[in-house]
Amino acid sequence: MSTRRHLLAAGAAALAASAPRGASAQSWPARPIRLIVAFAPGGFTDIAARLLAERLGAALGQPVTVDNRAGAAGIIGTEAAARSAADGHTLLMGTISTQAMNVGLYRTLPYDPVADFAPVSGVATSPNLLVAHPSKGINDVAALIARARAEPGVLTYGSGGNGTSSHLAGELFKSLARVDLLHVPFRSTAPAATALVAGQVDVMFDTLPSALPHAREGRLRALGVTSTERLPSLPEIPAVAETVPRFEMGVWTGLFVPTGTPAPVMERLNAATQEALPHLAPRFAELGLQPFAAGPAELAAHLRREIGKWTEVIRAARITAD
Secondary structure, three states: OOHHHHHHHHHHHHHHHHOOOOHHHHHOOOOOEEEEEOOOOOOHHHHHHHHHHHHHHHHHOOOEEEEEOOOHHHHHHHHHHHOOOOOOOEEEEEEHHHHHHHHHHOOOOOOOOOOOEEEEEEEEEEEEEEEEOHHHOOOOHHHHHHHHHHOOOOOEEEEOOOOOHHHHHHHHHHHHHOOOOEEEEOOOHHHHHHHHHOOOOOEEEEEHHHHHHHHHOOOOEEEEEOOOOOOOOOOOOOEHHHOOOOOOOEEEEEEEEEOOOOHHHHHHHHHHHHHHHHHHHHHHHHHOOEEOOOOHHHHHHHHHHHHHHHHHHHHHHOOOOO
């Protein structure tokens, strides 16, 4: 073999050896993409996922289909995502519940939110909304506290299940307001909200996208947002913290993929998501959401902080879900 041919062969081998892992991602996506939402349709995570999926599908050239896998405080859907092939065709809309709170709530989880997933991008964040059924005649947070203290354990609050953000918001409220409310857990937040509208439970800390339409139509009464201050988009609704100091509770969701997903795929997903968020911002604002434009490193740091914060809160309150 000539020297020239030796050099060409050596060069080809060097290029092959130096090619980045997952370089085959150049052909990704090769088929429709599944975006797992570990909760029932209609809630905060589902709404954000569907808005994002439409944009991602257009940007990536393949349909992005939302797959609702509800149950067990998001564990069923999250485990399904963790066990999926790390090829970029299965994504997870991870949440404050599935990626952070569940760590402190369950002695054992069938997935590790840090080891089994790679963060891609933040998507949306939002405070919850404390709402009451109009038949109860509770018009504000002070009235709720007064009624709860006069009738301990009589008023009920619904949640999306033991250990979910709506449950922990209720427990935090009970502790800080020094009241006794009866917890009524449901399979997810959507059926809990349906039960509240039907008058089967009295109050609930629901997500803004789910609760706002009912409040605007008079089916529910908005008592307060769970941010520390009133939202600029909803100045007429007070913050719960105006009556119950130090009360704060927010929810967030972000895009995750199974660990081992090729870096080029993750980079393209992050770029497409970051590009989509400014376009989604007006629609998010209508629903009481805010874009959460965290990149992979920022989302990873946020996740570590959230796990530490909520594990401490859960253990201090002795809350368990199993």
